[in-house]
Every structure is written in structure tokens, then in C-alpha cells.
Amino acid sequence: MPQFDPASFASQIFWFGVFFTLLYVAVVRPTLPKVGKVIDAREAQVSGDLDRAEAAKGQADAIRTAYDDGMKQARDAAQSAVAAARDGAAKAAEARLKQLAARLDADAEAAAASLDLARANARAGLESTVTELTTEAVAKLAGIEVTAADVSAALAAR
Amino acid sequence: MEQFKIETIAPLTVAGTDLSFTNSSLWMLISLISIAAFLFIGTARPQLVPGRMQAAVEYLYDFIRDMLRENVGKDGLRYAPLIFAVFVFVLACNLLGMVPFVHSFTPTSHIAVTFGLAMIVFTLVVIVGFARHGLHFFSLFLPEGTPIFVAPLVALIEFLSFLSRPFTLAIRLFANMTAGHVLMKVFGGFVVSLGAYNIALGAIPLVVNVALTALELLIAVVQAYVFALLASIYLNDAVNLH
Numbered sequence: 405m406p407q408f409d410p411a412s413f414a415s416q417i418f419w420f421g422v423f424f425t426l427l428y429v430a431v432v433r434p435t436l437p438k439v440g441k442v443i444d445a446r447e448a449q450v451s452g453d454l455d456r457a458e459a460a461k462g463q464a465d466a467i468r469t470a471y472d473d474g475m476k477q478a479r480d481a482a483q484s485a486v487a488a489a490r491d492g493a494a495k496a497a498e499a500r501l502k503q504l505a506a507r508l509d510a511d512a513e514a515a516a517a518s519l520d521l522a523r524a525n526a527r528a529g530l531e532s533t534v535t536e537l538t539t540e541a542v543a544k545l546a547g548i549e550v551t552a553a554d555v556s557a558a559l560a561a562r
Numbered sequence: 563m564e565q566f567k568i569e570t571i572a573p574l575t576v577a578g579t580d581l582s583f584t585n586s587s588l589w590m591l592i593s594l595i596s597i598a599a600f601l602f603i604g605t606a607r608p609q610l611v612p613g614r615m616q617a618a619v620e621y622l623y624d625f626i627r628d629m630l631r632e633n634v635g636k637d638g639l640r641y642a643p644l645i646f647a648v649f650v651f652v653l654a655c656n657l658l659g660m661v662p663f664v665h666s667f668t669p670t671s672h673i674a675v676t677f678g679l680a681m682i683v684f685t686l687v688v689i690v691g692f693a694r695h696g697l698h699f700f701s702l703f704l705p706e707g708t709p710i711f712v713a714p715l716v717a718l719i720e721f722l723s724f725l726s727r728p729f730t731l732a733i734r735l736f737a738n739m740t741a742g743h744v745l746m747k748v749f750g751g752f753v754v755s756l757g758a759y760n761i762a763l764g765a766i767p768l769v770v771n772v773a774l775t776a777l778e779l780l781i782a783v784v785q786a787y788v789f790a791l792l793a794s795i796y797l798n799d800a801v802n803l804h
Contacts, residue, residue: 419587
């Protein structure tokens, strides 16, 4: 095998050294870092874009939260206002109802009192009329003079 | 073995040593020119959104950088250009040696060249190891937790395995390229000898040879990858000491 013929080793290694050095120094070194730079720049841009997108998302989320909070607050305020208005109205209605009931009670009492009075008066009138009639009837029929007091007493005894 | 024969193209003798420009040198030069064309065109105007050639260069470079990142870590990226050079050189020599009809020659099928490549890796490992760790680099030969009574033995074994690395690296590439090429030649010979006997019989080794060509192309790429991968694994020892 020619591979194991040492005669060609020196030449092979020499030219390999020459060409590999050329490859590294004159080809790879001047070209590859350019590509590396571009790759790094691209990565930086992509990650920068991603960061910006992340930040924008955070901002959007914050706005969303603020909006939600505002909505919730407004809803709560509206609800409490409605509740307060309802309570006020109910209280006012109750108060007026109470007032009305009190007035009606008072009116009824007054009416009952006047009714009682009228009844008492009527009774008193009736008694005096009956006493008078009795006195006159006794005088005419029996010819006995009786006083109103006697009649009253007699009526009361019956 | 005619395909591996070194043929002098331009004789050159320096201080009694034969340094002739041979077909091996010629194909290394062709590899160099191909790589140069590929790299210079690919990086002529680097853009954020790459064109085809730039994308191809980037793909290869990213491949090497990923390999170094995985095997060595972030510190390994400094050596990406050198590992890249080794990788593309082996790849170009392997692949260009497969070109038919042009008397192509595979420089990497010769142990002198693969040994030169292996020595580049070995030298890099030693220099990086001593530069980063000084004499502490020798602790590479004594893995942590070794019982003291087997330490000398382990150190000896580790040291020998470390020294054998350039040889295994060189022989692996050379043997793969040589064996594959020999096999192709053998089956090519079968095509001729069996074909002379009966044309239909000659078709059988021809079909095999087509498949072997595909296999050999695969080996050309895989061996370049293996070479670069082992280089980065050895580099990991130097950078991180196990």
C-alpha cells in the first residue's frame, strides 16, 4: 500500500501544512467571523423583538386589568347607588305609610270618641225625656206628684 | 492500490528532503480552492436575511458551533473557526476524492495527511489545556474519586489513552476512506471481469457498486463529522478537565 511508503510522508505533511495554514489563515479567519457576527446580530434582533413583544403584552395586560378594574368599580358604584336609591325609596314609602296609618288611627279614635259622646248624650237625653214622661204619666194617671229624682231612682232600681 | 498511488507532478527537493508537489497536494489544493470559493461567495455580503450561499455557510458554521456548545460549552465557541476548518477540510477532501473520471485522489486516505490533521487537534488540546489550567492539566490523567492504591495504574492508562488519541483519530479516518475506496475498486473490477464473461453477470456488481457509492458518500460525510466531533470531545477535556 502506498499509504505506508515513508518516502512520500514528508511531501504530504509539508503540503498539508501549507494548505491547511492557508485555509485557516487566509480563508476561514477572514470569512467565518462575518457570518458569526450576522448570526449573533440576528439572534440579538430576534430576542430583542421577542422582548419587545413581551413588554407590549405586559402593557396590554396592564391596560386590560386597569380596564377590568374600572369596569368593576363602576359596576359596584352603580349597584350601590341603585341599592341606596331603592332603600331610600322604601324607607320614605314606609315612613309615609306609617304617618298615614297614624293619622287614620287618630281619625278613627276621634270618630269613636265622638260616637261615644253622641251615644252618651243621646242616652242622657233619653233618660231625661223618660223621666219627664214618667213624671207626667204618673201625675196624670195616679195623681201623685213625684219628683224627677224619685223617677230616676225607680228607673235605676229596675 | 493504484488509486492511492502518489504521483509527482512538480519535483521539489529542499535540503535533501523530497517535498514534491504531488497528486495528493493537487487535490488538497483543489479542496482548498473549493472551500475558499464556498466561503468567500457565502460571506461576500452577509445579510440578516441570508441568501442561499450564506444560508449554506451559516448552516455548516451553526452545525459546528452547536457541536462545540453541546460538548464543550460556551467557552468552546472560541475554537469554532479551527474546528470548522478541520471539518470542512476533511469533508472537502473526502467528497472530492469521490469525483469520477478526473483521476481524483483522496488525500485523507493517506495516513500522513490524517496524522497531520490529528496532530493539529492534539496540539490544540495540549496548548489549550496548559494555557487554561497550567500544571493542573495533569489532573486529567487521574479521574476524581480514584482509590489511591490504583492511582498509578489509572494514571498510566489514562496517559497512554491520551497519547493514543492522535493515532486513533488518524487511523480511523484513513482506514475508513481507504477501505471504502478499495471496496469500490474491487467491485469495479468485478464489473469488468464478470462483464467480460457475460454482460448480464456484470450488472450485479455494478448495482452493488452504485449502492456502495452512496454508502461511500455517506461515510465521507460521517467521517468528517466524527473527526470534528472527537476533536470537540477532546477539546472538552482541555477546557473543562472532565
